[in-house]
Amino acid sequence: MRTPIMAGNWKMNKNPEETQAFLDGVKGKLPEASKVETVIAAPAIDLTTLVAGAQGTPLKTAAENCYFENEGAFTGETSPKALKEMGLDYVVIGHSERRGYFHETDEDINKKAKAILANGLLPIICCGESLEQREAGQTNDWIAYQVAGALVGLSADDVKKSVIAYEPIWAIGTGKTASADQAQAVVAHVRATVKKLYDAETADAVRILYGGSVKPANVKELMAKEDIDGGLVGGASMDPESFIALANYQD
Numbered sequence: 001m002r003t004p005i006m007a008g009n010w011k012m013n014k015n016p017e018e019t020q021a022f023l024d025g026v027k028g029k030l031p032e033a034s035k036v037e038t039v040i041a042a043p044a045i046d047l048t049t050l051v052a053g054a055q056g057t058p059l060k061t062a063a064e065n066c067y068f069e070n071e072g073a074f075t076g077e078t079s080p081k082a083l084k085e086m087g088l089d090y091v092v093i094g095h096s097e098r099r100g101y102f103h104e105t106d107e108d109i110n111k112k113a114k115a116i117l118a119n120g121l122l123p124i125i126c127c128g129e130s131l132e133q134r135e136a137g138q139t140n141d142w143i144a145y146q147v148a149g150a151l152v153g154l155s156a157d158d159v160k161k162s163v164i165a166y167e168p169i170w171a172i173g174t175g176k177t178a179s180a181d182q183a184q185a186v187v188a189h190v191r192a193t194v195k196k197l198y199d200a201e202t203a204d205a206v207r208i209l210y211g212g213s214v215k216p217a218n219v220k221e222l223m224a225k226e227d228i229d230g231g232l233v234g235g236a237s238m239d240p241e242s243f244i245a246l247a248n249y250q251d
């Protein structure tokens with residue numbers, strides 16, 4: 001049985017004060033982590049506030065990015081070792097915004113995944129196709145390519161602990177959600193890809209999220225799908241009431 005995950009990704013939104021206001025807003029209203037794991041990925045400047053506020057609550061914490069080295073002359077980068085020492089749980093890597101705007105490659109993402117796992121954190125590895133790729137019938141090949149690239153050299157045990165998020169680029173922040181059937185089809189393909197690269201046990205264990213305009217109104221339908229283990233939510237994760245509704249989608 002895979003524990004569902006409802007993960008918010010705030011992107012470049014909220015300052016520490018707004019982070020605290022969110023934490024105050026969700027306090028006591030999130031499910032136990034054994035029922036639905038809740039995670040917030042916040043900008044680096046908010047992580048101290050986020051980790052402190054999440055202590056003693058079911059909420060888990062994530063950075064939105066990190067570098068693949070632990071220390072050194074890498075101006076502006078964030079160390080995975082330091083994130084672990086701060087008390088973070090997860091790091092999001094390979095988001096389409098990082099791939100697109102900041103030229104993050106599959107090789108970078110793979111190095112980051114290894115560094116994250118080596119430091120005792122867990123990666124949330126994003127993949128997703130553009131509208132052009134979907135319309136050209138290239139979705140499955142592209143997703144398999146991105147997943148294989150991210151996982152190069154990772155052990156089956158590391159993959160079982162990791163999280164993969166399928167986020168079609170055309171559905172991010174557009175209000176255009178993939179239908180539950182479309183999302184299920186690609187998430188099942190991600191699982192089949194993991195099975196091909198590893199084995200059935202690893203494919204059964206890895207948690208795979210869907211992201212792209214997930215909101216309280218569509219979360220139930222998406223979560224009812226066999227292979228979808230959770231959501232990676234942008235816009236609808238920013239407001240406490242909306243995040244509470246997403247996290248408690250089973251009620």
Ligand SMILES: O=C[C@H](O)COP(=O)(O)O
Pocket residue numbers: 009095167171172173174175211212213214232233234235236
């Ligand atoms: O990481 C989250 C995704 O980019 C989805 O964003 P969205 O829920 O605002 O469409």
